[in-house]
Amino acid sequence: MINVTARVQRTAGPTGRTAAERGVGQWPVWADWTRLGYEVDYKIDVYPPGAVRPDMFDSSYVVRDPKTGKIVYENEKSFKNKAGQSFNRITWRDMQENYTR
Numbered sequence: 265m266i267n268v269t270a271r272v273q274r275t276a277g278p279t280g281r282t283a284a285e286r287g288v289g290q291w292p293v294w295a296d297w298t299r300l301g302y303e304v305d306y307k308i309d310v311y312p313p314g315a316v317r318p319d320m321f322d323s324s325y326v327v328r329d330p331k332t333g334k335i336v337y338e339n340e341k342s343f344k345n346k347a348g349q350s351f352n353r354i355t356w357r358d359m360q361e362n363y364t365r
Contacts, residue, residue: 294325296356297337301365303330318345329365336363 294304306325310318324340341351 293353296359297327297363300359300363301330302336302363303328320344327363 294306297304304325304327306323309322311320311322312318321343322340323343325338326335327337328335337354339351339354343349343351
């Protein structure tokens with residue numbers, strides 16, 4: 265298993281997306297959380313280790329209030345590396361209505 269673990273913060277935006285981030289398509293959601301002032305801790309596990317083209321990704325993320333350390337939202341999903349994979353993404357409107365500080 266290969267682990268990709270990182271923290272997304274508003275002041276440290278990405279310069280590009282990894283294959284795993286593109287594969288799971290969650291990067292825009294993580295960026296939206298940072299626009300609201302939260303930190304996002306995410307983890308992407310790639311299976312099998314060392315594969316040129318992974319068969320599967322496990323993705324999870326935790327949204328945390330940096331001032332209090334309180335977890336405000338969590339999500340996880342496993343994806344097969346094939347067409348048609350999807351997940352229920354929280355919308356920007358829902359974030360603004362329910363998570364604005």
